[in-house]
Amino acid sequence: MPDATGPDQIFQRALTNGEIMLPRCDDCGAYHFFPRVLCPHCHGTAISWHPASGKGRVHTTTVVRQKPERGGDYNVCVVELEEGVRMMSRVEGIAPGDIVIDMAVTAFVGGAEGQSAVLFKPAEV
Amino acid sequence: MTTKLRGKSAIVGTGHAGFGEAHGLTAYDVMAQSALAALGDAGLKLSDVDGLFCTMMEDSMPALMAAEYLGIQPRFIDGTMSGGSSFVNYLTSATMALEAGLCDVALIVYGSNQRTASGRLVTASRPPAYEAPYNPRYPISAYAMAAARHMHEFGTTREQLADVAVAARAWAQHNPEAFERGPLSREDVLGARMVGDPLTVRDCCLVTDGGGAIVMVRADRARDYPKAPVYVLGSAAESSHRQISQMKDFTVTAARESGARAFAAAGVSPSDIQAVELYDAFTINTILFLEDLGFCAKGEGGAFVEGGRIAPGGVLPVNTNGGGLSCVHPGMYGIFTVIEAARQIRGDAPGIQLKDVDLALAHGNGGVLSSQVTAILGSQNTL
Ligand SMILES: [Zn+2]
Numbered sequence: 115m116p117d118a119t120g121p122d123q124i125f126q127r128a129l130t131n132g133e134i135m136l137p138r139c140d141d142c143g144a145y146h147f148f149p150r151v152l153c154p155h156c157h158g159t160a161i162s163w164h165p166a167s168g169k170g171r172v173h174t175t176t177v178v179r180q181k182p183e184r185g186g187d188y189n190v191c192v193v194e195l196e197e198g199v200r201m202m203s204r205v206e207g208i209a210p211g212d213i214v215i216d217m218a219v220t221a222f223v224g225g226a227e228g229q230s231a232v233l234f235k236p237a238e239v
Numbered sequence: 240m241t242t243k244l245r246g247k248s249a250i251v252g253t254g255h256a257g258f259g260e261a262h263g264l265t266a267y268d269v270m271a272q273s274a275l276a277a278l279g280d281a282g283l284k285l286s287d288v289d290g291l292f293c294t295m296m297e298d299s300m301p302a303l304m305a306a307e308y309l310g311i312q313p314r315f316i317d318g319t320m321s322g323g324s325s326f327v328n329y330l331t332s333a334t335m336a337l338e339a340g341l342c343d344v345a346l347i348v349y350g351s352n353q354r355t356a357s358g359r360l361v362t363a364s365r366p367p368a369y370e371a372p373y374n375p376r377y378p379i380s381a382y383a384m385a386a387a388r389h390m391h392e393f394g395t396t397r398e399q400l401a402d403v404a405v406a407a408r409a410w411a412q413h414n415p416e417a418f419e420r421g422p423l424s425r426e427d428v429l430g431a432r433m434v435g436d437p438l439t440v441r442d443c444c445l446v447t448d449g450g451g452a453i454v455m456v457r458a459d460r461a462r463d464y465p466k467a468p469v470y471v472l473g474s475a476a477e478s479s480h481r482q483i484s485q486m487k488d489f490t491v492t493a494a495r496e497s498g499a500r501a502f503a504a505a506g507v508s509p510s511d512i513q514a515v516e517l518y519d520a521f522t523i524n525t526i527l528f529l530e531d532l533g534f535c536a537k538g539e540g541g542a543f544v545e546g547g548r549i550a551p552g553g554v555l556p557v558n559t560n561g562g563g564l565s566c567v568h569p570g571m572y573g574i575f576t577v578i579e580a581a582r583q584i585r586g587d588a589p590g591i592q593l594k595d596v597d598l599a600l601a602h603g604n605g606g607v608l609s610s611q612v613t614a615i616l617g618s619q620n621t622l
Pocket of ligand 1: 139140141142144153154155156157158
Protein backbone atom coordinates (compact mmCIF):
# COMPACT_ATOMS: atom_id res chain seq x y z
CA MET A 115 0.00 0.00 0.00
CA PRO A 116 2.50 2.70 -1.08
CA ASP A 117 -0.18 5.36 -1.39
CA ALA A 118 -2.09 4.72 1.81
CA THR A 119 -4.25 7.77 2.39
CA GLY A 120 -7.35 6.71 4.30
CA PRO A 121 -7.27 6.47 8.10
CA ASP A 122 -7.63 2.68 8.16
CA GLN A 123 -4.94 2.31 5.48
CA ILE A 124 -2.50 4.52 7.39
CA PHE A 125 -3.03 2.56 10.61
CA GLN A 126 -2.70 -0.81 8.91
CA ARG A 127 0.38 0.20 6.90
CA ALA A 128 2.13 1.33 10.10
CA LEU A 129 1.28 -2.00 11.72
CA THR A 130 2.74 -3.85 8.76
CA ASN A 131 5.93 -1.86 9.38
CA GLY A 132 5.86 -2.88 13.04
CA GLU A 133 4.69 0.51 14.31
CA ILE A 134 1.61 1.44 16.30
CA MET A 135 0.42 4.88 15.23
CA LEU A 136 -2.54 6.62 16.83
CA PRO A 137 -4.71 9.37 15.35
CA ARG A 138 -4.94 12.63 17.29
CA CYS A 139 -7.15 15.64 16.62
CA ASP A 140 -5.26 18.86 15.89
CA ASP A 141 -8.20 20.94 17.09
CA CYS A 142 -8.94 19.52 20.55
CA GLY A 143 -5.75 17.53 21.05
CA ALA A 144 -7.56 14.31 22.02
CA TYR A 145 -6.62 10.91 20.66
CA HIS A 146 -9.25 8.56 19.32
CA PHE A 147 -9.46 4.94 18.29
CA PHE A 148 -10.54 3.39 15.91
CA PRO A 149 -9.14 5.56 13.10
CA ARG A 150 -11.63 7.70 11.18
CA VAL A 151 -11.89 10.86 9.09
CA LEU A 152 -13.17 13.01 11.93
CA CYS A 153 -12.59 13.50 15.64
CA PRO A 154 -15.44 11.85 17.60
CA HIS A 155 -14.89 14.31 20.48
CA CYS A 156 -15.09 17.72 18.73
CA HIS A 157 -15.88 16.59 15.16
CA GLY A 158 -12.85 18.41 13.76
CA THR A 159 -11.33 16.93 10.61
CA ALA A 160 -7.65 17.86 11.06
CA ILE A 161 -6.12 14.57 12.21
CA SER A 162 -2.42 13.81 12.62
CA TRP A 163 -0.65 10.57 13.50
CA HIS A 164 1.64 9.92 16.46
CA PRO A 165 3.56 6.85 17.64
CA ALA A 166 1.81 5.18 20.58
CA SER A 167 3.67 5.04 23.89
CA GLY A 168 2.66 1.40 24.10
CA LYS A 169 1.82 1.74 27.79
CA GLY A 170 -1.61 0.65 28.89
CA ARG A 171 -3.77 -0.99 31.52
CA VAL A 172 -6.30 -3.77 31.22
CA HIS A 173 -9.70 -2.07 31.49
CA THR A 174 -11.69 -5.29 31.45
CA THR A 175 -11.03 -8.89 30.50
CA THR A 176 -12.57 -12.28 29.83
CA VAL A 177 -11.46 -15.78 28.98
CA VAL A 178 -13.01 -17.38 25.93
CA ARG A 179 -13.38 -21.01 26.96
CA GLN A 180 -12.64 -23.46 24.21
CA LYS A 181 -11.85 -27.17 24.10
CA PRO A 182 -8.10 -27.95 23.93
CA GLU A 183 -8.55 -29.73 20.60
CA ARG A 184 -9.93 -26.51 19.14
CA GLY A 185 -7.05 -24.40 20.43
CA GLY A 186 -7.85 -24.06 24.12
CA ASP A 187 -8.83 -21.07 26.22
CA TYR A 188 -7.69 -17.60 25.22
CA ASN A 189 -7.91 -14.05 26.43
CA VAL A 190 -10.02 -11.21 25.06
CA CYS A 191 -9.68 -7.86 26.77
CA VAL A 192 -10.08 -4.13 26.37
CA VAL A 193 -6.93 -2.14 27.08
CA GLU A 194 -6.85 1.55 27.90
CA LEU A 195 -3.71 3.17 26.53
CA GLU A 196 -1.87 5.99 28.24
CA GLU A 197 -3.13 8.23 25.41
CA GLY A 198 -6.69 7.75 26.71
CA VAL A 199 -8.02 5.48 23.98
CA ARG A 200 -9.28 1.94 24.36
CA MET A 201 -8.95 -1.00 22.04
CA MET A 202 -9.88 -4.64 22.05
CA SER A 203 -6.87 -6.94 22.19
CA ARG A 204 -5.38 -9.86 24.11
CA VAL A 205 -2.54 -10.18 26.58
CA GLU A 206 0.01 -12.85 25.71
CA GLY A 207 2.78 -14.42 27.76
CA ILE A 208 0.51 -15.14 30.73
CA ALA A 209 -2.28 -17.64 31.36
CA PRO A 210 -5.60 -16.10 30.18
CA GLY A 211 -7.16 -16.58 33.61
CA ASP A 212 -4.32 -14.69 35.34
CA ILE A 213 -5.01 -11.43 33.51
CA VAL A 214 -6.73 -8.99 35.83
CA ILE A 215 -8.32 -5.58 35.55
CA ASP A 216 -5.86 -2.67 36.00
CA MET A 217 -2.86 -4.85 35.16
CA ALA A 218 -0.12 -2.79 33.46
CA VAL A 219 0.60 -4.01 29.94
CA THR A 220 2.89 -3.09 27.06
CA ALA A 221 1.84 -3.09 23.41
CA PHE A 222 3.62 -4.92 20.62
CA VAL A 223 2.80 -5.71 17.02
CA GLY A 224 2.05 -9.37 16.54
CA GLY A 225 -0.04 -11.58 14.37
CA ALA A 226 -3.72 -12.34 14.91
CA GLU A 227 -5.89 -14.23 12.42
CA GLY A 228 -3.20 -13.90 9.76
CA GLN A 229 -2.91 -10.14 9.98
CA SER A 230 -0.73 -7.67 11.88
CA ALA A 231 -2.45 -6.60 15.07
CA VAL A 232 -1.79 -4.73 18.31
CA LEU A 233 -1.20 -7.27 21.10
CA PHE A 234 -0.08 -6.78 24.70
CA LYS A 235 2.23 -8.45 27.23
CA PRO A 236 2.49 -7.85 30.95
CA ALA A 237 4.57 -4.74 31.63
CA GLU A 238 7.98 -5.40 33.12
CA VAL A 239 8.29 -4.01 36.62
CA MET B 240 -43.35 16.16 31.66
CA THR B 241 -45.44 13.83 29.54
CA THR B 242 -45.25 13.91 25.75
CA LYS B 243 -47.93 14.47 23.14
CA LEU B 244 -47.84 10.75 22.34
CA ARG B 245 -48.81 9.56 25.84
CA GLY B 246 -51.62 7.06 25.55
CA LYS B 247 -52.22 7.81 21.85
CA SER B 248 -51.75 4.19 20.74
CA ALA B 249 -52.72 0.84 22.17
CA ILE B 250 -51.78 -2.80 21.84
CA VAL B 251 -54.94 -4.73 20.95
CA GLY B 252 -53.39 -8.07 20.06
CA THR B 253 -50.37 -10.18 20.96
CA GLY B 254 -49.29 -13.55 19.67
CA HIS B 255 -46.40 -15.91 19.39
CA ALA B 256 -45.44 -19.15 17.67
CA GLY B 257 -42.75 -21.78 17.48
CA PHE B 258 -41.52 -21.48 21.08
CA GLY B 259 -38.71 -23.94 21.75
CA GLU B 260 -38.27 -25.98 18.61
CA ALA B 261 -40.17 -25.21 15.41
CA HIS B 262 -39.17 -28.28 13.44
CA GLY B 263 -39.49 -27.99 9.68
CA LEU B 264 -40.25 -24.29 9.71
CA THR B 265 -38.24 -21.38 8.36
CA ALA B 266 -37.77 -18.13 10.27
CA TYR B 267 -40.38 -16.50 8.02
CA ASP B 268 -42.85 -19.34 8.68
CA VAL B 269 -42.53 -18.66 12.40
CA MET B 270 -42.87 -14.92 11.76
CA ALA B 271 -46.10 -15.48 9.81
CA GLN B 272 -47.60 -17.83 12.41
CA SER B 273 -46.86 -15.21 15.07
CA ALA B 274 -48.56 -12.52 12.98
CA LEU B 275 -51.66 -14.68 12.53
CA ALA B 276 -51.80 -15.39 16.27
CA ALA B 277 -51.64 -11.70 17.19
CA LEU B 278 -54.19 -10.69 14.55
CA GLY B 279 -56.50 -13.47 15.75
CA ASP B 280 -56.12 -12.17 19.29
CA ALA B 281 -57.17 -8.72 18.04
CA GLY B 282 -60.03 -10.01 15.89
CA LEU B 283 -58.32 -8.64 12.79
CA LYS B 284 -57.12 -10.07 9.49
CA LEU B 285 -53.85 -9.76 7.62
CA SER B 286 -55.66 -7.69 5.01
CA ASP B 287 -56.34 -5.08 7.72
CA VAL B 288 -52.61 -4.49 8.27
CA ASP B 289 -51.29 -1.36 6.56
CA GLY B 290 -48.24 -0.71 8.73
CA LEU B 291 -45.46 -3.27 9.10
CA PHE B 292 -42.64 -3.08 11.66
CA CYS B 293 -40.20 -5.93 11.29
CA THR B 294 -36.61 -7.02 11.24
CA MET B 295 -35.09 -10.51 11.21
CA MET B 296 -31.65 -12.04 11.72
CA GLU B 297 -31.57 -13.04 8.06
CA ASP B 298 -31.36 -10.83 4.97
CA SER B 299 -30.66 -7.16 4.51
CA MET B 300 -34.28 -6.29 3.68
CA PRO B 301 -36.31 -8.39 6.12
CA ALA B 302 -39.32 -6.05 6.31
CA LEU B 303 -39.80 -6.36 2.56
CA MET B 304 -39.38 -10.13 2.73
CA ALA B 305 -41.95 -10.30 5.52
CA ALA B 306 -44.50 -8.16 3.66
CA GLU B 307 -44.06 -10.28 0.56
CA TYR B 308 -44.43 -13.53 2.53
CA LEU B 309 -47.56 -12.26 4.29
CA GLY B 310 -49.12 -11.13 1.01
CA ILE B 311 -49.65 -7.57 2.13
CA GLN B 312 -48.69 -4.23 0.65
CA PRO B 313 -48.15 -1.95 3.65
CA ARG B 314 -48.23 1.82 3.18
CA PHE B 315 -45.85 2.32 6.10
CA ILE B 316 -42.86 0.13 7.01
CA ASP B 317 -40.10 0.44 9.60
CA GLY B 318 -37.26 -2.05 9.49
CA THR B 319 -34.85 -0.18 11.74
CA MET B 320 -32.32 -2.71 13.01
CA SER B 321 -30.94 -1.90 16.44
CA GLY B 322 -30.65 -5.53 17.47
CA GLY B 323 -33.00 -7.05 20.04
CA SER B 324 -34.26 -3.63 21.10
CA SER B 325 -35.77 -3.03 17.63
CA PHE B 326 -39.21 -4.31 18.60
CA VAL B 327 -39.53 -2.07 21.64
CA ASN B 328 -38.32 0.79 19.45
CA TYR B 329 -41.13 0.06 16.97
CA LEU B 330 -43.64 1.01 19.69
CA THR B 331 -42.45 4.59 19.18
CA SER B 332 -42.48 4.59 15.40
CA ALA B 333 -45.79 2.73 15.26
CA THR B 334 -47.35 5.23 17.65
CA MET B 335 -46.04 8.11 15.54
CA ALA B 336 -47.25 6.55 12.29
CA LEU B 337 -50.69 5.74 13.71
CA GLU B 338 -51.11 9.17 15.26
CA ALA B 339 -50.06 10.86 12.01
CA GLY B 340 -52.53 8.77 10.04
CA LEU B 341 -49.75 7.10 8.04
CA CYS B 342 -51.28 3.73 8.90
CA ASP B 343 -54.31 2.45 10.81
CA VAL B 344 -53.30 -1.07 11.88
CA ALA B 345 -49.66 -1.58 12.86
CA LEU B 346 -48.16 -5.06 13.00
CA ILE B 347 -44.88 -5.53 14.85
CA VAL B 348 -43.51 -9.01 14.13
CA TYR B 349 -40.46 -11.24 14.45
CA GLY B 350 -39.59 -14.89 13.94
CA SER B 351 -36.56 -17.14 14.14
CA ASN B 352 -35.69 -20.80 13.69
CA GLN B 353 -32.13 -20.46 14.99
CA ARG B 354 -32.26 -23.48 17.28
CA THR B 355 -33.44 -26.05 14.76
CA ALA B 356 -31.56 -24.39 11.88
CA SER B 357 -28.11 -24.20 13.44
CA GLY B 358 -28.26 -24.51 17.23
CA ARG B 359 -26.59 -21.16 17.70
CA LEU B 360 -27.11 -17.48 17.20
CA VAL B 361 -27.71 -16.66 13.55
CA THR B 362 -26.60 -13.22 12.53
CA ALA B 363 -26.21 -11.30 9.30
CA SER B 364 -23.85 -8.80 10.94
CA ARG B 365 -20.09 -9.12 10.58
CA PRO B 366 -17.69 -8.71 13.50
CA PRO B 367 -16.35 -5.15 13.67
CA ALA B 368 -13.02 -4.74 11.85
CA TYR B 369 -10.99 -3.56 14.86
CA GLU B 370 -12.27 -6.36 17.09
CA ALA B 371 -12.44 -9.33 14.72
CA PRO B 372 -8.70 -10.21 14.80
CA TYR B 373 -8.99 -11.03 18.52
CA ASN B 374 -11.79 -13.53 18.01
CA PRO B 375 -14.20 -12.39 20.67
CA ARG B 376 -17.16 -14.73 20.89
CA TYR B 377 -20.19 -12.63 20.05
CA PRO B 378 -22.05 -11.56 21.96
CA ILE B 379 -20.93 -13.29 25.16
CA SER B 380 -17.39 -11.87 25.35
CA ALA B 381 -18.83 -8.36 25.40
CA TYR B 382 -21.27 -9.09 28.22
CA ALA B 383 -18.63 -11.05 30.13
CA MET B 384 -16.36 -8.00 30.07
CA ALA B 385 -19.19 -5.80 31.33
CA ALA B 386 -19.83 -8.29 34.14
CA ALA B 387 -16.11 -8.41 35.02
CA ARG B 388 -15.99 -4.64 35.28
CA HIS B 389 -19.15 -4.51 37.44
CA MET B 390 -17.63 -7.09 39.79
CA HIS B 391 -14.39 -5.11 39.93
CA GLU B 392 -15.99 -1.74 40.64
CA PHE B 393 -18.86 -2.72 42.91
CA GLY B 394 -17.97 -6.10 44.37
CA THR B 395 -20.83 -7.79 42.55
CA THR B 396 -20.44 -11.55 42.95
CA ARG B 397 -20.95 -14.57 40.72
CA GLU B 398 -23.51 -15.74 43.27
CA GLN B 399 -25.55 -12.58 42.69
CA LEU B 400 -25.35 -13.08 38.92
CA ALA B 401 -26.47 -16.68 39.45
CA ASP B 402 -29.46 -15.51 41.48
CA VAL B 403 -30.76 -13.67 38.40
CA ALA B 404 -30.87 -16.96 36.50
CA VAL B 405 -32.42 -18.77 39.47
CA ALA B 406 -35.18 -16.14 39.75
CA ALA B 407 -35.91 -16.33 36.02
CA ARG B 408 -36.22 -20.11 36.27
CA ALA B 409 -38.54 -19.81 39.26
CA TRP B 410 -40.94 -17.67 37.19
CA ALA B 411 -40.57 -20.02 34.20
CA GLN B 412 -41.52 -23.03 36.31
CA HIS B 413 -45.05 -21.61 36.51
CA ASN B 414 -45.22 -20.78 32.80
CA PRO B 415 -46.31 -23.64 30.54
CA GLU B 416 -45.03 -21.67 27.52
CA ALA B 417 -41.46 -21.52 28.91
CA PHE B 418 -38.79 -23.72 27.32
CA GLU B 419 -36.74 -24.49 30.45
CA ARG B 420 -38.83 -25.39 33.47
CA GLY B 421 -36.59 -27.78 35.40
CA PRO B 422 -35.21 -26.89 38.82
CA LEU B 423 -32.19 -24.59 38.90
CA SER B 424 -30.17 -23.67 41.98
CA ARG B 425 -27.44 -21.12 42.55
CA GLU B 426 -24.99 -24.03 42.75
CA ASP B 427 -26.22 -25.35 39.38
CA VAL B 428 -25.45 -22.00 37.76
CA LEU B 429 -22.05 -21.62 39.43
CA GLY B 430 -21.08 -25.20 38.61
CA ALA B 431 -22.20 -25.10 34.99
CA ARG B 432 -19.69 -24.99 32.14
CA MET B 433 -17.78 -21.71 32.06
CA VAL B 434 -18.12 -20.17 28.60
CA GLY B 435 -16.75 -16.65 29.01
CA ASP B 436 -15.44 -15.77 32.45
CA PRO B 437 -17.21 -14.84 34.70
CA LEU B 438 -20.30 -16.23 32.91
CA THR B 439 -21.27 -19.90 32.79
CA VAL B 440 -23.68 -21.34 30.25
CA ARG B 441 -26.49 -20.83 32.81
CA ASP B 442 -25.70 -17.10 32.95
CA CYS B 443 -26.56 -17.01 29.23
CA CYS B 444 -29.91 -16.82 27.47
CA LEU B 445 -31.45 -19.83 25.82
CA VAL B 446 -31.02 -20.62 22.15
CA THR B 447 -34.56 -21.40 20.97
CA ASP B 448 -36.82 -20.93 17.99
CA GLY B 449 -39.80 -18.66 18.28
CA GLY B 450 -41.59 -15.60 17.08
CA GLY B 451 -43.79 -12.88 18.47
CA ALA B 452 -46.19 -10.27 17.16
CA ILE B 453 -48.06 -7.22 18.41
CA VAL B 454 -51.01 -5.41 16.81
CA MET B 455 -51.46 -1.71 17.54
CA VAL B 456 -54.13 0.84 16.68
CA ARG B 457 -54.88 4.45 17.60
CA ALA B 458 -56.26 4.88 21.10
CA ASP B 459 -59.60 6.22 19.84
CA ARG B 460 -60.35 2.82 18.25
CA ALA B 461 -58.69 0.70 20.92
CA ARG B 462 -61.88 -0.35 22.72
CA ASP B 463 -63.44 -1.81 19.57
CA TYR B 464 -61.49 -5.09 19.88
CA PRO B 465 -62.05 -8.23 21.95
CA LYS B 466 -59.16 -7.79 24.41
CA ALA B 467 -58.64 -4.98 26.90
CA PRO B 468 -56.36 -2.40 25.27
CA VAL B 469 -52.89 -1.80 26.64
CA TYR B 470 -51.74 1.76 26.10
CA VAL B 471 -48.25 2.97 25.27
CA LEU B 472 -47.75 5.69 27.86
CA GLY B 473 -44.12 6.43 27.09
CA SER B 474 -41.29 5.00 25.03
CA ALA B 475 -37.78 6.26 24.54
CA ALA B 476 -34.47 5.12 23.10
CA GLU B 477 -30.81 5.95 23.47
CA SER B 478 -27.89 4.52 21.49
CA SER B 479 -24.37 4.69 22.89
CA HIS B 480 -22.02 2.59 20.75
CA ARG B 481 -21.84 -0.39 18.43
CA GLN B 482 -18.59 -2.16 19.40
CA ILE B 483 -18.05 -3.17 23.01
CA SER B 484 -14.53 -1.69 22.95
CA GLN B 485 -16.17 1.70 22.37
CA MET B 486 -18.49 1.55 25.40
CA LYS B 487 -17.54 4.54 27.54
CA ASP B 488 -18.40 3.08 30.93
CA PHE B 489 -18.86 -0.69 31.03
CA THR B 490 -21.05 -0.44 34.12
CA VAL B 491 -23.50 2.20 32.89
CA THR B 492 -25.81 1.69 29.91
CA ALA B 493 -27.87 4.15 27.91
CA ALA B 494 -30.90 2.70 29.73
CA ARG B 495 -30.28 5.50 32.19
CA GLU B 496 -31.35 7.99 29.50
CA SER B 497 -33.98 5.87 27.75
CA GLY B 498 -35.56 5.00 31.10
CA ALA B 499 -35.60 8.56 32.41
CA ARG B 500 -37.28 9.81 29.24
CA ALA B 501 -39.79 6.97 29.10
CA PHE B 502 -40.79 7.57 32.72
CA ALA B 503 -41.07 11.32 32.07
CA ALA B 504 -43.20 10.71 28.98
CA ALA B 505 -45.53 8.44 30.93
CA GLY B 506 -45.56 10.69 34.00
CA VAL B 507 -44.75 7.83 36.36
CA SER B 508 -41.72 6.67 38.34
CA PRO B 509 -40.05 3.30 38.96
CA SER B 510 -41.90 2.81 42.27
CA ASP B 511 -45.21 2.86 40.34
CA ILE B 512 -44.25 -0.08 38.11
CA GLN B 513 -45.91 -3.39 39.00
CA ALA B 514 -44.19 -5.70 36.49
CA VAL B 515 -40.70 -5.25 35.04
CA GLU B 516 -39.82 -7.07 31.82
CA LEU B 517 -36.13 -6.69 30.91
CA TYR B 518 -34.06 -8.05 28.07
CA ASP B 519 -31.97 -10.56 30.04
CA ALA B 520 -29.64 -11.95 27.39
CA PHE B 521 -27.14 -12.53 30.20
CA THR B 522 -27.50 -12.34 33.97
CA ILE B 523 -25.49 -9.10 34.13
CA ASN B 524 -28.16 -7.40 31.95
CA THR B 525 -30.84 -7.62 34.60
CA ILE B 526 -28.53 -6.08 37.20
CA LEU B 527 -27.41 -3.27 34.89
CA PHE B 528 -30.94 -2.40 33.76
CA LEU B 529 -32.45 -2.46 37.28
CA GLU B 530 -29.77 0.06 38.25
CA ASP B 531 -29.93 2.22 35.13
CA LEU B 532 -33.75 2.34 35.05
CA GLY B 533 -33.77 3.55 38.65
CA PHE B 534 -35.10 0.53 40.54
CA CYS B 535 -31.93 0.64 42.67
CA ALA B 536 -28.77 2.73 42.89
CA LYS B 537 -25.75 2.16 40.64
CA GLY B 538 -23.63 -0.61 42.07
CA GLU B 539 -26.42 -2.01 44.23
CA GLY B 540 -27.95 -4.24 41.57
CA GLY B 541 -26.16 -7.33 42.86
CA ALA B 542 -27.62 -6.95 46.34
CA PHE B 543 -31.00 -6.02 44.85
CA VAL B 544 -31.40 -9.35 43.05
CA GLU B 545 -29.86 -11.54 45.74
CA GLY B 546 -31.72 -14.40 47.35
CA GLY B 547 -34.97 -14.38 45.43
CA ARG B 548 -35.76 -10.67 45.72
CA ILE B 549 -36.81 -10.58 42.04
CA ALA B 550 -38.28 -14.11 42.06
CA PRO B 551 -41.97 -14.92 42.67
CA GLY B 552 -42.91 -13.62 46.11
CA GLY B 553 -39.95 -11.22 46.15
CA VAL B 554 -39.90 -7.43 46.38
CA LEU B 555 -40.14 -6.70 42.64
CA PRO B 556 -41.58 -8.97 39.92
CA VAL B 557 -38.92 -9.07 37.18
CA ASN B 558 -39.25 -11.13 33.99
CA THR B 559 -42.45 -12.79 35.04
CA ASN B 560 -42.49 -15.15 32.04
CA GLY B 561 -39.02 -16.53 32.78
CA GLY B 562 -37.24 -14.13 30.45
CA GLY B 563 -34.68 -14.88 27.81
CA LEU B 564 -32.84 -16.97 30.39
CA SER B 565 -35.61 -19.54 30.83
CA CYS B 566 -38.70 -18.81 28.69
CA VAL B 567 -37.62 -18.15 25.10
CA HIS B 568 -34.71 -16.53 23.26
CA PRO B 569 -34.89 -16.84 19.48
CA GLY B 570 -31.93 -14.58 18.63
CA MET B 571 -33.71 -11.37 19.52
CA TYR B 572 -35.90 -11.31 22.62
CA GLY B 573 -37.11 -7.70 22.73
CA ILE B 574 -40.65 -8.26 21.46
CA PHE B 575 -41.35 -10.71 24.30
CA THR B 576 -40.71 -8.04 26.95
CA VAL B 577 -43.61 -6.06 25.42
CA ILE B 578 -45.85 -9.12 25.02
CA GLU B 579 -45.41 -10.22 28.65
CA ALA B 580 -45.87 -6.65 29.95
CA ALA B 581 -49.09 -6.33 27.91
CA ARG B 582 -50.42 -9.69 29.06
CA GLN B 583 -49.75 -8.87 32.71
CA ILE B 584 -51.84 -5.71 32.25
CA ARG B 585 -54.60 -7.54 30.36
CA GLY B 586 -54.69 -10.24 33.00
CA ASP B 587 -53.91 -13.18 30.72
CA ALA B 588 -50.25 -13.85 31.47
CA PRO B 589 -49.33 -17.46 30.66
CA GLY B 590 -47.51 -18.09 33.94
CA ILE B 591 -47.93 -16.31 37.23
CA GLN B 592 -50.52 -13.55 36.75
CA LEU B 593 -49.81 -10.68 39.09
CA LYS B 594 -52.77 -8.99 40.73
CA ASP B 595 -54.33 -5.85 39.23
CA VAL B 596 -51.45 -4.70 37.09
CA ASP B 597 -52.03 -1.22 35.69
CA LEU B 598 -48.43 -0.26 34.90
CA ALA B 599 -45.67 -2.40 33.45
CA LEU B 600 -42.26 -1.69 31.97
CA ALA B 601 -40.68 -3.36 28.94
CA HIS B 602 -37.01 -2.79 28.26
CA GLY B 603 -35.16 -3.82 25.10
CA ASN B 604 -31.43 -4.11 24.64
CA GLY B 605 -29.66 -4.34 21.30
CA GLY B 606 -26.16 -5.11 20.09
CA VAL B 607 -23.64 -5.32 22.90
CA LEU B 608 -25.40 -3.12 25.47
CA SER B 609 -25.47 -0.66 22.54
CA SER B 610 -29.09 0.29 21.99
CA GLN B 611 -31.44 0.74 24.94
CA VAL B 612 -35.19 1.23 24.55
CA THR B 613 -37.67 1.55 27.39
CA ALA B 614 -41.46 1.48 27.17
CA ILE B 615 -44.07 2.08 29.86
CA LEU B 616 -47.39 0.37 29.22
CA GLY B 617 -50.61 1.02 31.06
CA SER B 618 -54.22 -0.10 31.42
CA GLN B 619 -57.31 2.00 30.74
CA ASN B 620 -57.05 3.19 34.37
CA THR B 621 -53.76 4.97 33.66
CA LEU B 622 -55.04 7.26 30.91
ZN1 LIG C 1 -11.17 16.91 18.36
